Amino acid sequence: MRRIAALAAALLLLAACESGKAAAPAEPAAPATAAPAAAAQPGCGADVPSRVLPEWARTGFSDPEPSIPHVLGDQGDIVAIIFGYPLHAPTLPDRSNKILWVSRVPQQPASPLVIEARPDGKGDPVTREISGGAGPSTVDLPTAGCWHLQLKWSDHTDTMRLTYKS
Structure with missing residues (x-):
């Protein structure tokens, strides 16, 4: 057993010498943590790319990895799947501002989703x-710009930003 361990160590040392680099000790892998959703989200003014939906938001899609424009809530508890991308204010005559809201957390039956939206995060909602x-749903807002949304449903809250173009 000692011979095998010594042989393995010698082979590793030889491989390191041949590459011109000393073998670095393996670092323990950092624990997997979810980056804050806000940091991973496109900010207002940026395009919302078509990306693969989170697994928990894929129910009802025929493609096992559907790629569609969407914005994840800052807490990661809700996603706005934007079928009417890009969103417009005023609404375009030939297209609606259709958004499919999918909650990651359990919902209470008949509990509404209440959206309080503020342009640039300021003023009356x-x-x-x-x-x-x-x-x-269709979510029409009165003016173009960066809208900060406070979302409330089934004793949960989350926030996100959506851009409405003119």
Whole structure:
């Protein structure tokens, strides 16, 4: 057994010498942590790329890894899947601002999704209520710009930013 260990050590040393680098000791892997959702999200003014949806938001899609424009809530508890991308204010005559809201956390039956939106995060909110909680909806806002959304549903809250173009 000692011969095998010595032979393995010699082979590792030889491989390190041949590459011109000393073998570095293996560092323990850092624990996997989720980066804050806000840091991973495109900010207002940036395009929302088509990306693969989180696994928990894929129910009902025929593609096992659907790629579609979406914005994840800052806490990671809700996703806005943007079927009407890009969103517009005022609404375009031939297309709606359709958003499918999918909650990662359990919902209470018949609990609405309440959206308080503020342009650039300031001023009085514009409130929209989606009956039945997370699900499909059309969310029209009065002006173009960066809208900061406070989302409340089934005793949960999350925030996100959505861009509405003119």
